[in-house]
Amino acid sequence: MKALLHYGAIGTNGLRLEEVEDKHPGPGEVKVRIKAAGLNHRDLFVLARRTGSEPPFIPGSDGAGLVEAVGSGADHVRIGDEVIINPTLGWHAASEVPEVPDILGSPTDGTFAQSTIVPAVNVEPKPAYLTWEEAGVLPLAALTAYRALFTRGQVQQGEHVLLPGIGSGVATYALAMAKAAGAEVTVTSRDAGKRRKALELGADAAIDSHGDWDEALEGRKVDLIMESIGPATFPQYFKVLRPGGRIVSLGATSGDTVEIPLRPFLFPQFSFLGTSMGSTEEFKKMLQFVDKHRIRPVVDATFPLAEAVRAFQRMEEGRQFGKIGLIPEEEG
Template identity: 45%
Template sequence: MKAFVHEYGKVKIKAMDEPVADQGEVVVSLRVAGLNRRDINIPNRRGGKAEALVLGSDGAGVIESVGKGVTNFSIGDEVIINPGLRWYENSDAPPKGFDILGMPDHGTFAEKIAISAEQVEKKPAHLSWEEAGVLALSALTGYRALFTKGEVKEGDTVFIPGAGSGVATFLISFAKNVGAKVIVTSRSERKRKQAMELGADIALDTNSDWPQELADETIDVVIDSVGRATFNRSLEVLKKGGRIVIFGATTEDTVDLNLRTFFYGQYQLFGSTMGSRQELRAVLKHLEEYKTHAVVDKTFTLDNAEDAFEYLEENKQFGKVALRIKG
């Protein structure tokens, strides 16, 4: 089968052996896979390793074969891949043994994947293949940060620095679905406009004076993945006793924190990453209830995966970048 792999320090298309479904596994013939920043960082983390690794965490397709012991799925079922491996029930933190698909396990940038039947879920009927293929990692990350950790509810005001990422687009949709007010930032006028079209109530220029612009707002929850560049600026606009949830750091990982200001403000700080299968099933239920769609910015073919990587690295996308594998 054809796959996009990392091997000897390079990414390339390579012919790989077709997978076979072992006990408890299914083979999924992939239709679409989704890119995440994790995928473009893995080659740097692996260095010059000789063993070819199929990249990719997100994907959706049709079950082609089932292994012994699989009773809840059948050949022909349309499914999405759950990239959060071996985290089944909601918990304060991932359990021992948790990994994300795509390293060290072979991922979704291939024509087929063999994976535990515990790691697939039925595809919501209202989603296109592109929407289903890019869904799980970003939607699950956003759902856990927003609801499990941030406890966002109707009437809350949510502040999201950075409006263009895949997770941010799900955050906007999910928060609006439950009746929260959403404020985002972006340096890009185009992305601010797109965020408003998606449902954001206010879209600020990242370089603006946030306390001045938001003087009349009460920010209940901040959901931040930018890191050093926005952390303290976000605290400035967060209400006393408010919650700030961090699920990434696209700028520097470390921040300077005035502890006295923090504890006098009674702020609550939460870390979050990915989520459990229980939460992913809640995501799918939420999507079906509100008929919410993923925002797909651009679709590439598997043969043009390198171009897709370059496009994502440029950070010009609003929403997700997809790889069409088949069909």
Template identity: 60%
Template sequence: MKAIVHTNPKGMEGLKVQAFESPVIKEGEVKVQLKAAGLNHRDLFVIHRHGENEAPFVVGSDGAGIVTEIGSGVTGVSVGDEVVINPGLGWQKNSPAPPEGFEILGYPSNGTFAEEVAVPAEHVEAKPEHLSWEEAGVLPLAALTAYRALFTRGKIEEGQHVLLPGVGSGVITFILQYAKAVGAKVTVTSRSEEKRNQALELGADHAIDSESDWDEVMDGEKVDLVIESVGAATFQKSLEQVKPGGTVVTFGASAGDEISINIRHFFYGQYNLLGSTMGSHEEFKEMLEFIKKYNIKPVMDRTFSLEEAHEAFKRMEEAKQFGKIAFIL
């Protein structure tokens, strides 16, 4: 099969589009002929993490396609089913944190940037009918991460105000749509005027320049919840916008992972700081029902062929995207 494979050296130079051995399914697995797959920041991370002495692997976590083969012991899935793949392997039941052994499809296991992939049958669900193949292919990782961060961890409620620094990523565009669906107020930030305008078109109530004085722009209004994915570049400014007793949920650190806070200010303010990442398969199914109920679709940025892998990765590396980048297979 044809696939985007990472070999040596580390980083973008090791990305190659080449023939790769088709997967052989094991007991409890299904083989999926992929129709579309989604690019995530994680894919950038793993190609820099992949060790020089490790075997080549197929990159990619997100994907959707048609089941072509089922292994022994599989029930509830049939050949011909149209499915989306939950890439969070080994986390079935909702819990405060992932269980031991949890991993994400696409490193160290072979991933979805290929014509076929083998995955545990318990990690596929029916493709939502209102989504195209491209939309379904980019859905899983970002939509699940957004769902857990906003609802399980952030416990957003109707009428509350949420701040989303660094709008433009797939996860943040999902959180924006989710929050508006349940009646929350949403403020976003970005250095890009184009992205701020796109966020307003998507339903954001306010969009502010990341480099402005947030206190001045917010005019004294504090938020109930901040969902942080930028990290060091915005964390302190984000915390300063939270009302006493409010919550910061963080799931990423795209602009640095070392921060310092005024701990006295923090405990006097009775703030909550929560980490979040991916989610359980129970939450994955809840997320699918939620997007069907509110007819939510991924915000699509651009689509690429496998042969255009370097162009797609470079677009994400340079943070040019607004929404999700897809590979069409």
């Protein structure tokens, strides 16, 4: 089968589409013929961290497809089942938080191939209303958004949610999920086109990241901020968060370190919560939620697997709005 391999070179320079051995699932595993896969910023981070001494591997955490082989003991799965892959490995209950979640696509081989082998407990029925492209880009970012909003953020109907940096997969899912939960949603972006698209998708307000957020909100405070940027936007948060409000941190695209002035943090009794990925329990709940509300992923663009470097470059340059998909070619 054909697969996208990453060799030792740092970044996308190490990517090669090659013919690799077609493996068979072991006990408790299933083999999934990938119909569509999705890129995440995590894929860029994984490639950037490689030093050159590691063996080649297949990246990719998102994917959906058809079960084409079943190992012993995987009795709940049948050949031909249409499935979506849960990328979190070995984290079953939401309350049993691992120190660092194990995720498909590093160090294990991932989904950027014509087929992949995963634990049978990591496949769930594909929501029937989703196309393959939509299902393939759903898992990681939608799971991250669901846990951040509901498990950690405890968003409630009627609350005001702020999503800095609209345009990422997580942020677009969070916008759809928060609106489905009955929340008011404000987004920020330095890109006028992305602000306009967010309003078209149901955002109640969209403000310029480079402006004064408190002034743009006309003094209206927010209950929950889903933070994925870090130091570039963090100083704005305390100005717009209501007393008792929550910040849920799920990323750090502008850097790992922020300064928190303690008195402005303590007196309003803000909560600062961390989150990463999600459990099998939450993955099932997320699928139920998107199915109930007929939430569709925002697909920015799709590329054939052979043009994966172009897809990575689009994400690296921050030009996407929503998710970028990869489509493996069918074997003839």
